[in-house]
Amino acid sequence: MDLTVNIGKLKLKxxxxxxxxxxxxxxxxxxxxxxNKLGAVTVxxxxxxxxxxxxxxxxxxxxxxxxxxxGLQNVGVKEFLKTKLPYIRKFDxxxxxxxxxxxxxxxxxxSRILDDAGLDGIELNVSxxxxxxGGIFFGTDKKMLQKLVAKVRANIRNAVLVTKLSPNVTxxxxxAKIAEECGSDAVSLINTIPGxxxxxxxxxxxxxxxxxxxxxPAIKPIAVRMVYEAYTAVKIPIIGIGGxxxxxxxxxxxxxxATAIAVGTANFVNPQxxxxxxxxxxxxxxxxxxxxxxxxxxxxxT
Amino acid sequence: MSKYIKAEITENTPLNKxxxxxxxxxxxxPKNHVPGQFYMIGTSASYDPxxxxxxxxxxxxxxxxxxxxxxxxxxxxxxxxLMLKGMKKGEILNLLGPLGNGYPLSHKDLTPVLIAGGIGIxxxxxxxxxxxxxxxxxxxxxxxxxLIMMDELKDIPKELIxxxxxxxxxxxxxxxxALNPFLTSNFQLPTSNFLFYACGPTPMLKAIxxxxxxxxxxxxxxxxxxMACGVGACLGCTVKTKKGYKRVCKEGPVFPIGExxxx
Numbered sequence: 001m002d003l004t005v006n007i008g009k010l011k012l013k014x015x016x017x018x019x020x021x022x023x024x025x026x027x028x029x030x031x032x033x034x035x036n037k038l039g040a041v042t043v044x045x046x047x048x049x050x051x052x053x054x055x056x057x058x059x060x061x062x063x064x065x066x067x068x069x070x071g072l073q074n075v076g077v078k079e080f081l082k083t084k085l086p087y088i089r090k091f092d093x094x095x096x097x098x099x100x101x102x103x104x105x106x107x108x109x110x111s112r113i114l115d116d117a118g119l120d121g122i123e124l125n126v127s128x129x130x131x132x133x134g135g136i137f138f139g140t141d142k143k144m145l146q147k148l149v150a151k152v153r154a155n156i157r158n159a160v161l162v163t164k165l166s167p168n169v170t171x172x173x174x175x176a177k178i179a180e181e182c183g184s185d186a187v188s189l190i191n192t193i194p195g196x197x198x199x200x201x202x203x204x205x206x207x208x209x210x211x212x213x214x215x216x217p218a219i220k221p222i223a224v225r226m227v228y229e230a231y232t233a234v235k236i237p238i239i240g241i242g243g244x245x246x247x248x249x250x251x252x253x254x255x256x257x258a259t260a261i262a263v264g265t266a267n268f269v270n271p272q273x274x275x276x277x278x279x280x281x282x283x284x285x286x287x288x289x290x291x292x293x294x295x296x297x298x299x300x301x302t
Numbered sequence: 303m304s305k306y307i308k309a310e311i312t313e314n315t316p317l318n319k320x321x322x323x324x325x326x327x328x329x330x331x332p333k334n335h336v337p338g339q340f341y342m343i344g345t346s347a348s349y350d351p352x353x354x355x356x357x358x359x360x361x362x363x364x365x366x367x368x369x370x371x372x373x374x375x376x377x378x379x380x381x382x383x384l385m386l387k388g389m390k391k392g393e394i395l396n397l398l399g400p401l402g403n404g405y406p407l408s409h410k411d412l413t414p415v416l417i418a419g420g421i422g423i424x425x426x427x428x429x430x431x432x433x434x435x436x437x438x439x440x441x442x443x444x445x446x447x448x449l450i451m452m453d454e455l456k457d458i459p460k461e462l463i464x465x466x467x468x469x470x471x472x473x474x475x476x477x478x479x480a481l482n483p484f485l486t487s488n489f490q491l492p493t494s495n496f497l498f499y500a501c502g503p504t505p506m507l508k509a510i511x512x513x514x515x516x517x518x519x520x521x522x523x524x525x526x527x528x529m530a531c532g533v534g535a536c537l538g539c540t541v542k543t544k545k546g547y548k549r550v551c552k553e554g555p556v557f558p559i560g561e562x563x564x565x
Contacts, residue, residue: 024535032306032398032533044537053547055565059528059538064349066530070537073547217349245349268531269344269352271306271398 008185231257247280331370419502
């Protein structure tokens with residue numbers, strides 16, 4: 001049985017990845033998950049300088065999902081290379097760094113540092129809804145996205161380039177196409193969907209940042225639809241993200257057009273979700289006489 | 303070492319209208335817990351509620367050699383704990399832990415004073431048991447219905463002071479109201495000879511921290527925040543400290559008095 005998938009020139013041992021911001025730097029879950037078994041680990045979003053993040057409360061549970069406004073708290077790229085990367089590098093899995101900056105120059109600088117450090121992949125976060133500038137600003141403006149992806153592309157040599165798209169656009173196809181045309185090796189989608197919750201007794205916000213990103217099974221149908229739409233528009237691989245809880249969800253995303261999938265919120269519910277998904281995909285393939293997992297990608301019948 | 307395991311409910315008994323005692327058993331149950339540590343407990347097999355609930359370990363017991371048993375107290379507060387209340391003996395649930403750092407048993411020369419507000423007793427109970435007659439316990443709630451485990455508690459500490467906001471049991475007022483006369487009347491010691499351990503609602507912890515700082519009393523508080531992963535990955539449960547944001551699930555839930563920056 002062949003479980004391997006290709007994200008550009010990067011060959012993953014299976015399609016199961018972790019979504020940025022939900023798996024720390026890998027180390028946090030190493031007690032519960034054999035990291036060697038994962039296709040890839042995407043680490044928490046990195047910036048040039050350490051970031052403090054947003055005030056509390058940062059999360060709030062909603063029906064079949066959760067809101068978060070962490071505000072990209074991270075140790076900064078320097079500390080990441082010094083203390084976090086050496087740990088995750090001990091495992092036989094691919095490591096993708098999710099990055100974000102306030103300016104194109106910052107993205108470029110970060111990409112070069114991480115490319116030089118031998119990261120397998122760089123994921124451009126252009127879709128974080130929880131920071132004031134940068135982030136989503138690049139992901140919802142076509143010209144800015146074009147400039148950003150092209151500039152980063154021109155500055156990295158070895159790492160595979162992934163652009164993480166925002167669901168906060170009217171036509172996802174256009175943004176996926178821009179990423180492809182400007183040299184992105186793959187696109188990942190979707191990031192969280194902006195949401196909000198109010199405590200009716202105090203009339204105050206449930207989240208200090210007021211607005212926050214919604215994730216979990218509540219957003220899955222939206223994500224499947226957007227993966228399907230992007231698949232009809234681009235040839236580059238798609239990493240499907242959004243409320244994936246089990247192998248059935250993973251297969252659904254692949255049928256819609258995803259080459260690989262990333263598990264996010266489900267890690268919080270069951271720390272072994274990624275492993276359960278890999279085993280479940282294998283069982284599904286056995287039961288359905290599928291020998292190569294790549295066969296699932298885009299296998300949706302209209 | 304933390305584990306993700308399935309455990310069987312061997313007891314889920316109402317203690318009063320809003321509080322239950324939950325007993326879980328598993329052959330894989332971790333052992334040697336530190337008072338103040340917690341578990342993330344799955345309350346439903348469906349996606350609503352989605353996240354696990356953090357519950358403090360009340361007590362570690364063993365029914366026999368092959369099986370470990372853990373006890374938890376919970377207050378029925380929202381959807382998750384309401385579903386937990388509906389679960390029956392014999393049902394299986396998912397358990398992640400033990401998590402977090404418990405109460406440090408430092409400053410052995412000082413007299414420990416445990417201060418519990420409402421369900422905060424769940425976290426302090428194992429510490430009270432461990433310290434026994436060395437410690438005093440001040441336990442308060444809004445009304446007597448918020449005070450549980452009273453029969454068990456009365457013989458554990460050297461002295462037990464009860465307070466309720468409405469005066470329905472013990473002294474009328476908050477635990478802070480009870481604290482000052484207790485410290486001055488019962489002991490000849492200067493206040494700096496006490497060591498506080500507190501767990502309860504945030505306004506109470508804030509008041510205790512201010513009280514302790516003012517009087518030069520050292521101690522620890524266990525804080526609560528909305529939690530998702532419980533293992534330090536999501537950065538959802540942070541509190542502001544003098545050294546930046548820290549994770550309640552990982553660097554906490556116990557913090558030294560004076561470290562948290564209250565907002």
